[in-house]
Amino acid sequence: MDDMQLDTISAAMQSLDKPLALETEIEQPPLPEISELLGSKEKPSPATISSLELLNNYRSSHGRLSGEKLNEATDGVTYPTEGGDELSTEDFIRIAAAHFVQMSTHRESDPRHPAGFLSLGLTNEEIKNVDLASLLLAAAEKVSNQQYDRASNLLQECRRLSSDTGNPVQRVVFYFADALQERINRETGGLCWKVPKDRGMTAQEVIKATLSAHPVQVALHMKTPYVQIMDFTSVQTILDNVATARKIHLIDLSIQHGLRWVILLQALATRSTCPIDRLKISAVGSSEEAITATGNRLASFAEALGLPLSFKAVIVSDIKDLSEDMFELEEGEAIGVYSAFVLSFMIVRPDRLENVMRVMRKLKPCIMTVMDVEAELNSPSFINRFTEALFFYSAFFDYLASFMDRDDKTRMATEGSFLSQGIRSIIAAEGSERVVRHVGISVWRSFFARYGLVETEMNQWSRYQASLLGKQFANGHFLRLDKNGKALTMGWKGTPLLFLSAWKFQ
Numbered sequence: 001m002d003d004m005q006l007d008t009i010s011a012a013m014q015s016l017d018k019p020l021a022l023e024t025e026i027e028q029p030p031l032p033e034i035s036e037l038l039g040s041k042e043k044p045s046p047a048t049i050s051s052l053e054l055l056n057n058y059r060s061s062h063g064r065l066s067g068e069k070l071n072e073a074t075d076g077v078t079y080p081t082e083g084g085d086e087l088s089t090e091d092f093i094r095i096a097a098a099h100f101v102q103m104s105t106h107r108e109s110d111p112r113h114p115a116g117f118l119s120l121g122l123t124n125e126e127i128k129n130v131d132l133a134s135l136l137l138a139a140a141e142k143v144s145n146q147q148y149d150r151a152s153n154l155l156q157e158c159r160r161l162s163s164d165t166g167n168p169v170q171r172v173v174f175y176f177a178d179a180l181q182e183r184i185n186r187e188t189g190g191l192c193w194k195v196p197k198d199r200g201m202t203a204q205e206v207i208k209a210t211l212s213a214h215p216v217q218v219a220l221h222m223k224t225p226y227v228q229i230m231d232f233t234s235v236q237t238i239l240d241n242v243a244t245a246r247k248i249h250l251i252d253l254s255i256q257h258g259l260r261w262v263i264l265l266q267a268l269a270t271r272s273t274c275p276i277d278r279l280k281i282s283a284v285g286s287s288e289e290a291i292t293a294t295g296n297r298l299a300s301f302a303e304a305l306g307l308p309l310s311f312k313a314v315i316v317s318d319i320k321d322l323s324e325d326m327f328e329l330e331e332g333e334a335i336g337v338y339s340a341f342v343l344s345f346m347i348v349r350p351d352r353l354e355n356v357m358r359v360m361r362k363l364k365p366c367i368m369t370v371m372d373v374e375a376e377l378n379s380p381s382f383i384n385r386f387t388e389a390l391f392f393y394s395a396f397f398d399y400l401a402s403f404m405d406r407d408d409k410t411r412m413a414t415e416g417s418f419l420s421q422g423i424r425s426i427i428a429a430e431g432s433e434r435v436v437r438h439v440g441i442s443v444w445r446s447f448f449a450r451y452g453l454v455e456t457e458m459n460q461w462s463r464y465q466a467s468l469l470g471k472q473f474a475n476g477h478f479l480r481l482d483k484n485g486k487a488l489t490m491g492w493k494g495t496p497l498l499f500l501s502a503w504k505f506q
Contacts, residue, residue, distance in 0.1 A: 087126060088493050089168040089398035090391060095122075096133035103134075129169040132161050136173045136390075139180055144383040148184045155181050164416060165406065168397045175420045176390060179427035183382075186428060216418065218257050219410040224403045225473045226490055229466045229481075230340075230500045231260040233488060234369040236462035237502045238336040239267055241367035245334030246277040251327065251365070253339040253356070255283035258294040260338070262301060269305035279307055282327050284314045291315070319352045324362040335365035343444075344372050347437040357451045361505060368453070368503045373438040374489050374496040377426050389426045393419060395495035402475040441487045441499040452506040455486045463488065 087095075122130065135158050142151035155177045162174040184190060221227050242248050248268075250261070261281060268276055281298065283291045295311035302309035314326050329335075337360060346353035360368065375392040379385050396419065404411035425436035445455065463481060470476040480491045487501035 087129075088395070089172060089401070090394040090493065090495055092126070092129040092169050093133050093172075093390060093394045096130045096137060099130065100134055100137045128161075129167070132158065132169060132173050135161070136176055136180075139177070140383070140386050140390075143180050143183060144386075146187070148188055152181065152184060155184075165412075167406075168394075168401045171415060172390075172394050172397050175415070175423050176386075176393075176427065178420070179424045180386075182424060182428035216410060216413045218259075220414055221257065221259060223408075223410055224400065225470050225476060225479060226399070226498060227340075229469050229479075229490060230371050230488075230498055232263060232469055233458060233462045233466050233500055234338060234340075234371060234502075235260055235263045235267070236465065237369055237458045238338070238367055239264065240459050240462075242334045242336055244274055245366075246274055247330065247333045248276065248278070249280045249282065249327070249329065249333040249335045251335060251337045251363070252281060252283045253337070254342040255285060255291055255294055256340075258283075258298050261298055265298070265302050265305055265307055265309070269307055276307060278330070278333075279309045280312065280333070281309065282312045282314050284316065284319075284322065286315065286317055288313055288315045319346065320355050322355060322359050324359050327363065329363070335363055337363070337365045337368040339369070340371040341373070343370065344438050345435070347378060347439070348432060348435050357448075361451050364505055366504065367456070368505075369500065370444065370503065371498060371500045372444070374440050374484075374491075374499040375438050376440055376443075378437040378439050382427075382430075385426050389423060391495065392497075393423060395492045396497060399478075399492040399497065402478060403473065440496075441484055441489070441501060444501070445485070448503060453503040454506055456502045456504050457486050458488060458500075458502050 135154055139151045139154035139158060142148070142154060158173050158177040162170040162177060164171055164174050166174070238250070250264070252258075252261075268279065279302070281295070283295065285291045291313040295313060299309055299311050312328065314322070316322050316326075343353060343356070346356065373392075375388060377385060377389050377392065379388070397415065400411050400414060422436045425434055429435070448455075466481060470479045470481075473479075478493050480494060482489045482491065482496075484499060487499050489496050490498045490500075
């Protein structure tokens with residue numbers, strides 16, 4: 001593909017950056033309720049929405065990363081993604097989106113009208129990808145307008161052309177089409193095209209598996225860099241804040257496999273100043289067996305390093321029952337708290353979230369690190385959620401495809417169970433059934449401020465070390481680290497995926 005063709009494609013994608021007259025900026029006043037602040041309180045939304053609004057609600061200039069590449073290519077070689085495509089999965093969605101807006105403006109009835117595709121210089125295979133994405137966008141618009149019969153016809157065509165074992169674009173469309181059809185079934189009481197019961201896990205099971213030492217989570221951690229990079233930076237931030245402490249108490253709200261603490265144990269074992277008198281890890285969760293197994297592995301590793309580690313499993317069947325006296329605090333302990341992907345799962349149940357924050361405030365940790373999804377996937381508007389989720393998951397599927405082969409079982413399980421159920425929850429469900437909700441760092445800042453939390457800078461050295469870690473992975477040059485205020489964001493080809501922030505109580 002020559003430079004002129006790429007420039008043409010770039011111009012088509014950049015057309016999404018320009019707001020149309022339909023879009024207006026509305027200043028949101030501060031709201032008193034947590035549920036309203038985090039967007040979990042349901043609000044009525046219009047029954048219909050124009051095709052132009054479908055994509056103009058997504059501003060590609062919002063949230064795009066322009067920061068440091070982790071592994072800048074210096075050899076002049078172009079590194080393709082899966083299948084050798086120079087365009088990413090998100091690029092195909094953007095081209096389809098620009099084309100869809102153009103066709104809607106000109107009242108074209110067929111979302112796959114070929115006019116314009118050839119002028120972009122796309123290959124036949126690339127046109128098929130854009131064509132498929134255009135079908136999905138058209139179906140979503142029909143769903144938003146409650147034109148369910150027409151939407152179902154378009155989704156049947158999406159289903160015919162997509163596959164959960166195809167290229168990343170086909171896989172994204174496959175799972176989003178499933179979610180859209182499920183939404184239609186919920187709205188109409190229809191029974192057709194139900195998702196098989198044996199496909200993956202329920203959304204609740206996904207949440208539980210995400211916060212536990214699930215085998216897929218362990219394999220994903222080893223094969224892809226994003227959690228490794230964020231864990232490393234989080235651990236370094238905690239170490240910086242307990243540098244002079246002889247008694248350290250670490251509280252993990254999402255222990256999983258506990259691999260992050262291996263890094264910390266190694267660092268403490270080689271610390272020449274302030275030797276450790278007492279080191280404790282308290283892990284919060286509902287599965288005593290899994291947490292205890294993780295604790296035993298960490299205790300054995302600490303013993304081999306000569307560190308005095310004690311591990312406590314803080315078991316609560318419901319997080320609303322968590323209290324500060326469960327942690328057996330000692331005088332003079334420096335407390336560090338780690339949270340990854342756990343707080344956002346409580347948005348649907350704000351009383352649980354409030355309780356966790358009250359407990360943390362009473363514990364008064366010297367540092368609290370929070371890692372979560374950097375995306376706005378909790379809008380009360382279905383069409384807003386669909387658009388944001390489509391671009392976010394397109395980048396995520398492309399990310400996975402760059403580190404794992406198409407037939408990789410870890411990739412298939414991640415997409416087929418974890419990601420697909422997240423998509424279904426975001427797209428198909430409403431109210432209390434929509435359990436997968438994510439908001440970005442800007443929303444969390446407003447929320448944390450209510451509890452006297454102040455955001456703190458993270459060590460620049462840890463960011464440099466994180467960039468070195470990224471270089472160990474093939475295709476790591478597509479990873480980007482950037483700063484959002486004092487938080488660190490990590491993205492894929494410019495699209496934010498995760499944030500990491502550090503907090504202290506006033």
